[in-house]
Amino acid sequence: MVRHITLLLTILFLTVQSGYAQEKTVAGLYNEGLTLLKAKDYQGGLELMEQALAKAGPDDEKVVGLAKKNGAVAAYNLGNAQRKAGSHDAAIDLYNKGIELNPTNSSNYEGIARSQEGKGLKVEAVKSYLAAAAKGEAEGKAKKAASRQKKAETMVGKLFVAKAYTDAIAAGEAFLSIKPTGAEVHYYVSRSYAETGNTDKAVEHANSAVSNASAPTDKYFYALATQLEAQGNKADAIGAYQKITGEKYKKQATYKITELGG
Numbered sequence: 001m002v003r004h005i006t007l008l009l010t011i012l013f014l015t016v017q018s019g020y021a022q023e024k025t026v027a028g029l030y031n032e033g034l035t036l037l038k039a040k041d042y043q044g045g046l047e048l049m050e051q052a053l054a055k056a057g058p059d060d061e062k063v064v065g066l067a068k069k070n071g072a073v074a075a076y077n078l079g080n081a082q083r084k085a086g087s088h089d090a091a092i093d094l095y096n097k098g099i100e101l102n103p104t105n106s107s108n109y110e111g112i113a114r115s116q117e118g119k120g121l122k123v124e125a126v127k128s129y130l131a132a133a134a135k136g137e138a139e140g141k142a143k144k145a146a147s148r149q150k151k152a153e154t155m156v157g158k159l160f161v162a163k164a165y166t167d168a169i170a171a172g173e174a175f176l177s178i179k180p181t182g183a184e185v186h187y188y189v190s191r192s193y194a195e196t197g198n199t200d201k202a203v204e205h206a207n208s209a210v211s212n213a214s215a216p217t218d219k220y221f222y223a224l225a226t227q228l229e230a231q232g233n234k235a236d237a238i239g240a241y242q243k244i245t246g247e248k249y250k251k252q253a254t255y256k257i258t259e260l261g262g
Contacts, residue, residue: 026056027063030052030067030070042078049070071098072098072102072105072108073105075094076107076108079098086118089119095115105135106138107132109128110128110144112128112132113151123171125155126175129148129149133146133152136148153185156188156189157184157188159192163195165193169189172186172188183209186205186209187209187220189201190203193205194230199230199231202227202230203224218248218249221241221243225240225253238260
């Protein structure tokens with residue numbers, strides 16, 4: 001008899017608890033999720049944010065906005081854990097979930113770029129870094145935006161240095177399709193085209209490097225001059241060599257001017 005009563009009480013207790021769980025409000029789910037996020041339980045926190053969003057109605061607009069923002073932060077942290085473990089596809093899925101929750105959070109865009117870079121998808125990564133930079137600018141995070149753009153630019157340079165000229169051209173052209181005034185990228189693309197024997201394209205991008213630079217450097221003029229020379233355009237090549245003033249290229253430029261009859 002005692003055992004029977006105990007069993008009934010247990011069932012009653014579980015039923016009450018179940019009913020209580022089902023009656024949690026949107027705000028209650030959000031607050032529990034926020035507590036987990038503060039404790040760095042990003043998985044549990046994200047799940048509760050999603051539950052709050054699924055249960056939300058027209059009167060829960062404020063909580064919905066907060067749940068989306070914090071859910072995106074949770075997705076970013078979970079994505080980082082997957083990326084650092086080498087699970088780039090899983091990381092990208094989480095970053096995309098974060099973007100779906102809060103498209104204005106630039107961190108998830110950068111996370112995608114990092115995972116694409118980790119997978120060796122250089123062209124895609126360059127585009128994603130620039131997308132992250134644009135989102136950072138929209139957020140008012142100028143330093144982060146500049147850092148991301150520099151990362152994309154550096155990737156093109158590294159491909160050139162590694163003699164992966166075709167990849168450097170592809171990544172560089174992807175960069176320039178979004179940021180056409182990138183002087184340093186024009187320079188690396190010019191050098192890469194030169195290495196693949198496409199002199200006309202090399203001259204085109206060397207000219208763009210010179211015209212887009214706030215203060216054109218000698219290496220831009222030297223790249224332009226050598227490719228103009230390769231085209232057989234001696235007069236313009238001499239003109240470009242004459243604009244070189246620094247010690248690094250001056251001796252060779254002077255020799256070239258004399259050799260070309262300047």
